[in-house]
Amino acid sequence: MTLLSVLDQTPVIDGHTAADAIAATIELAQLADDLGYTRYWCAEHHGLLAVSNPSPEVMLARLGSVTKRIRIGSGGIMLPYYSAFKVAEQFLMLEALFPNRIDLGVGRAPGGDMRTAQAVAAGVYNRGEIFAEQVTDLVALMNGTLPSDHPAYGVVLQPQVATRPQLWMLGSSDFGGRLAAQLGMRFAFAHFINAHFGHTVGHDYRERFAPGQEAKPYLAAAVFAICADTEEEAIALEKAVDLRRVQMAYGMNLPIPSVIQGQGAAQQYDERERLVIEREKARSVIGTPQTVTERLLELRDRFGADELIVLTVAGSYRARLRSYELLAQAFELGRAPQPRPANPN
Template identity: 80%
Template sequence: MTLLSVLDQTPVISGHSVADALAATIELAQLADDLGYTRYWCAEHHGLRGVSNPCPEVLLARLGSVTKRIRLGSGGVMLPYYSPFKVAEQFMMLEALFPNRIDLGVGRAPGGDMRTAQAVAAGDYNRGDIFPQQVADLLGLMHNTLPDDHVAKGVLLQPQVATRPQLWMLGSSEFGGLLAAQLGIRFAFAHFINAHFGHQVAHAYRDRFKPSLEAQQPYLAAAVFVICADTQEEASNLEKAVDLRRVQMAYGLNELIPSVEEGVAQEYGERERLVIDREKPRSIIGTPEVVTERLHALQERFQADELIVLTVAGSYQARLRSYELLADAFQLERAASTS
C-alpha cells in the first residue's frame, strides 16, 4: 500500500483572514488523521502574504492536541536561521508531548526573500554555508554522539525522554540528497519545486546512503503538488487559480492565494502563458483516476517509499475534498469510528 502524507503551507486565500487559514489547517490535520494519512508537516515561510506559518514548532503543538495517531512534523525548519541546540530542544519538547509522533524536517532555503531573511536572522543570515555542520550537530545532539571538542558536549538536552523525533532532510537538488545519504537520514525531495531531475537525485541518495544511528536503510519521500477533484471541469477551474498564483510569483508579487473565482476570471497575454506552461510539470491536477495514475508513475520513477501531498487550492473546501478523494483512491486505512 502506498503511504500518503500531507504538507501544509497554511495558505491564506483571497477573501479570507489568517485566522481562517489557521482554522483550515487545524481542520485539515484532523481530517488527515481520520483518513489515514501517515504524517502532517507544516512548512516555514517568512514575509509572504499568501502563507501564514513562520513557526511550525508552535503550530505543531496545537495540532498534536487535536489529533490522535498521525505523525506531526516540520516540512521544514529553515535551519540556517537557528541554533541546532535550540531546535533540538523544541522538537524534544514536542516528542515529550506526543511520543513517537514527531518528525524534524530541516532545510537550508530562506523561506522568503533575502531582505526578509536578513530580518529574521538579525542581519546575519549565513546563506546555508554552515548547514551541513548544523545537521550533523542535530544528529549528534539527538543520539549523544557529539565530538569531545564540541561546545555542546556534555550539556543536558532537555526534556529528557526515551524517544526521539525522526530527522529528515528536505531538498530540491542534489545537494540535499547527497548530504542526507552521507549522514544516514531520511530524505524528502520537493518535486513541487523541481519537477525535472528529482528521480536522479532519489536514485543517487539510495546508492550512496550510509547507515547511521538515525536510519539503517534509506527512506525516500517525494513531495508533490496535487489537486484532486470530482470532475474534470472542477479540476480545470481549480487549476486556473494555481496558474494565477504562479504568474504572480513569477512577477514577484506578494499576494494572497487567488480564489477560484479570481483564477477563472483572469486573462493572460503571451508572456504569462509561457510562465504557466513552464510551471505545469510541477503540479498534478485532475480527477481521481488521472491523479492516481500520475502519482503511481511518479512513485515508481522515484522508487519512493512515500508520497507527501501539497495542495494549495483557491478554496478551503476544495482542499479538504482533494485529500478525501486521494485517501479513497489510495485506499488508506481510516480511523475506527468512536461513535
C-alpha cells in the same frame, strides 16, 4: 500499499485572514488523522502574504493536541536561522508531549526573500554556508554523540526523554540528497519545487546512502496535487493555480488566488504569461481521482519512493479538504472521515 502524507503551507486564500488559514490547517490535520494519512508536516515561511506559518514548532503543539495517531512534523524548519541546539530542544519538547509521533525535517532555504531572511536572523542570516555542519550537530545532539571538543559537549539537552523525533532532510537539489546519504538520514525531495530531475537525485541518494541515523535509505517525494470530483471542477481549480504561478513570476506578494479570480484571469494572459503557465505545469498534478492517482503512482515508481507527501494549495479551503478525501479513497487508506462542521469556503 502506498503511504500518503500531507504537507501544509497554511495558505491564505484571497478574501480570508491568516486566522482563517490557521483554522483551516487545524481542520485539515484532524481530517488527515481520521482518513489514515501517515504524517502531517507544516512548512516554515516568512514575509509572504500567501502563507501564514512562520513557526511550525508552535503549530505542531496545537495539532498534536487535536489529533490522535498521525505523525506530525516540520517540512521543514529552516535551520540556517537557528541554533541546532535550540531546535533539538524544541522538538524534544514536542516528543515529550506526543511520544513517537514527531518528525523533524530540516532545510536550508530561507522560506522568503533575502531582506526578510536578514530580519528573521537579526541581520546574520548565513545563507546556508554552515548548513551541513548544523545538520551534523543536530544528528549528534539527538544521538548523544557530540565530539568532546564541541562547544556544546556535556551540556544537558532538555527535556530528557527516552524517545527521539524522526529526522528528515528536505531538499530540491542533489545537495540535500547527498548530505542525507552521508549522514544516513531520511530524505524528502520537493518535486513541487523542482519537477525535472528529482528522480535522479533520489536514485543517487539510495546509491550513496551510508547507515547512520537510519539503517537503510528512506525516500519520500513531495508532490503538488489537487484532486476534484469532476474534470470541470479540476479545470476551475487549475486556473487559480495558473494565476498564482504568474503572480510569483512577477514577484507579486499576494494571497493565494480564489477560484473566481482564477477564472477571471484565464482570458487575459499575454504570451509571456501563457509561457510561464505552460512551463510550470510539470510541478502540479491536477485532475479527477483516476488521473491524479495514475500520475502519482507514476511519480512514485519513477522516484522509487517509499512514500508520497502531498501538498495541496487550492483556491478554496473546501476544495482542499475534498481533494485529500478523494485521494484517501483512491489510495484506499482505510479510514472514514468523522463528521465535522461543513466549511463553505
